[in-house]
Amino acid sequence: MTDNNDELVDRLRDAGLRPTRQRKSLGNLLFSAGNRHVTAERLHEEAMNAGVAVSLATVYNTLHQFTSAGLLREVAVEGAKTYFDTNTSQHFHFYHEGEGKLVDIPTDMVLLENLPDAPEGTKITQVDVTVRVKKK
Amino acid sequence: MTDNNDELVDRLRDAGLRPTRQRKSLGNLLFSAGNRHVTAERLHEEAMNAGVAVSLATVYNTLHQFTSAGLLREVAVEGAKTYFDTNTSQHFHFYHEGEGKLVDIPTDMVLLENLPDAPEGTKITQVDVTVRVKKK
DNA sequence: CTGTGTGCAAACTCTTTGCATAAGT
DNA sequence: ACTTATGCAAAGAGTTTGCACACAG
Numbered sequence: 001m002t003d004n005n006d007e008l009v010d011r012l013r014d015a016g017l018r019p020t021r022q023r024k025s026l027g028n029l030l031f032s033a034g035n036r037h038v039t040a041e042r043l044h045e046e047a048m049n050a051g052v053a054v055s056l057a058t059v060y061n062t063l064h065q066f067t068s069a070g071l072l073r074e075v076a077v078e079g080a081k082t083y084f085d086t087n088t089s090q091h092f093h094f095y096h097e098g099e100g101k102l103v104d105i106p107t108d109m110v111l112l113e114n115l116p117d118a119p120e121g122t123k124i125t126q127v128d129v130t131v132r133v134k135k136k
Numbered sequence: 137m138t139d140n141n142d143e144l145v146d147r148l149r150d151a152g153l154r155p156t157r158q159r160k161s162l163g164n165l166l167f168s169a170g171n172r173h174v175t176a177e178r179l180h181e182e183a184m185n186a187g188v189a190v191s192l193a194t195v196y197n198t199l200h201q202f203t204s205a206g207l208l209r210e211v212a213v214e215g216a217k218t219y220f221d222t223n224t225s226q227h228f229h230f231y232h233e234g235e236g237k238l239v240d241i242p243t244d245m246v247l248l249e250n251l252p253d254a255p256e257g258t259k260i261t262q263v264d265v266t267v268r269v270k271k272k
Numbered sequence: 273c274t275g276t277g278t279g280c281a282a283a284c285t286c287t288t289t290g291c292a293t294a295a296g297t
Numbered sequence: 298a299c300t301t302a303t304g305c306a307a308a309g310a311g312t313t314t315g316c317a318c319a320c321a322g
Contacts, residue, residue: 129265277321
């Protein structure tokens with residue numbers, strides 16, 4: 001964890017973001033435990049539990065800055081809630097409707113083919129595949 | 137249009153929904169012009185423009201009732217906005233990020249394969265494929 | 273008549289913004 | 298010092314809810 005700090009600081013610097021206390025803390029929560037899918041609120045709670053004082057507004061700001069910097073990917077699944085995914089590569093999700101939980105689907109299994117070209121004058125920015133599931 | 141009314145009334149009845157003035161009007165706006173993708177707000181405006189007095193709350197209620205009845209499909213694309221799609225069969229979308237516009241992709245072209253089974257104890261309710269595009 | 277649907281306004285949830293204060297370099 | 302980030306509280310957008318009134322069967 002503490003070992004990751006230098007690496008994290010570099011990532012932030014490279015992204016043009018000053019490595020402030022808050023950004024480092026949030027960065028550690030996000031990136032030190034494999035792929036994660038968090039909402040702003042969830043991350044805010046985690047920070048609090050970890051004894052890091054961060055305001056919710058800052059969590060939002062930080063998540064968006066990380067996203068612009070390419071460190072995170074935004075996933076829109078449902079209603080108002082926005083999820084941020086630490087896995088920025090092309091991959092798909094299961095979404096558990098009951099629990100509001102998002103889980104990776106290993107991409108290499110899935111085949112998405114014959115997508116038509118983007119409409120005239122536009123280009124594809126992202127392809128989202130969400131498989132909604134619920135308890136039977 | 138007026139010809140569709142009997143058909144629409146039957147659809148509503150079959151769904152266990154009383155064919156009220158509002159539901160018939162909204163139903164006509166939704167189903168008489170091919171496949172549509174609307175937000176509650178958009179539909180509300182249209183109703184107003186068509187001289188039909190409906191409150192926004194009723195539009196929301198109606199859209200949800202239609203969705204439960206299987207007449208519509210809910211599509212979550214971005215942030216707070218929920219789109220309702222009159223095409224309830226399996227198909228995919230282009231989403232224009234700039235304009236917030238949703239467009240069908242004819243399914244028969246696209247191939248989505250090797251989806252893993254739904255996680256233990258769950259079943260798939262819907263598969264959403266959204267190709268985000270933006271102006272170049 | 274009887275029960276379901278509607279309209280309104282207020283409440284709610286998630287997210288964003290503005291501005292004074294604090295921290296990074 | 299100078300600039301960028303943060304915190305707070307308030308505003309905003311979209312959606313939902315509760316309750317009195319209206320309409321369909």
